[in-house]
């Protein structure tokens with residue numbers, strides 16, 4: 001029996017969500033503590049697919065129950081086989097692991113990337129970076145219309161990236177700041193949030209563009225602070241970014257509550273991350289040794305999950 005595996009991790013956006021849709025830069029980190037593994041096996045015929053996203057697949061964890069993610073996984077499987085010209089091959093794919101769905105963590109991109117890698121390997125085909133990127137973007141377009149490409153790049157990156165106008169570059173400096181991602185437990189609505197910003201921009205182009213430019217300036221300045229490990233400065237930028245995102249209408253009471261809880265627990269900065277209107281926040285602890293306490297404080301404040309941000313080197 002032939003089989004092969006592929007894996008992909010979650011991502012989190014440090015700064016730049018929404019502005020990135022309008023050509024501004026964004027910085028994203030891999031979250032290697034949240035990973036999906038796809039196991040592909042050849043069969044006599046037909047396709048079968050099992051993912052952690054069907055209801056009750058993971059006992060006691062409803063954050064994984066997502067019919068949408070199931071549909072996206074199936075689209076990824078069919079589209080990968082089409083791309084490889086193996087539409088008629090029998091394949092059985094089982095995806096395991098956990099990345100909460102619809103939380104701005106890039107679960108749909110990760111599902112697509114893991115399945116595409118596993119199936120290509122099973123078929124003995126080496127996918128170039130661009131081919132894998134396009135397979136993931138195909139699924140991202142089904143998920144939310146006009147994805148910037150940030151998620152697809154971030155789920156394939158080994159370390160932090162800066163993304164601008166369709167191009168992703170690795171950040172030059174090693175090491176991830178002491179960041180924590182925490183889940184409100186409320187599903188985010190990236191497509192609706194992106195549409196909301198667009199509608200606001202139609203009413204008030206100069207007001208919205210000024211805010212998008214302000215986010216871009218926060219991203220540019222953060223590059224220096226990441227290099228020099230000026231985490232006080234970086235935290236202030238995260239706080240400023242959350243205010244701007246709130247003005248753009250993409251925060252929510254639950255996100256604001258977790259952001260406040262993080263700051264009260266000593267975080268140097270905190271903001272929503274990803275599409276917003278639900279989903280996750282990202283918070284910066286003063287030092288790596290403060291991360292467990294921040295994780296505990298966010299859980300106590302009602303976060304349904306909280307994870308340190310680590311890259312491949314740290315993991």
Ligand code: PMV
Pocket residue numbers: 013016017018019020021103104105106146147148149150151188190194273274275276
């Ligand atoms: O997929 P999410 O929720 O992390 O959102 C992606 C970030 C946005 O900038 C809001 C949308 C995009 O396509 O980049």
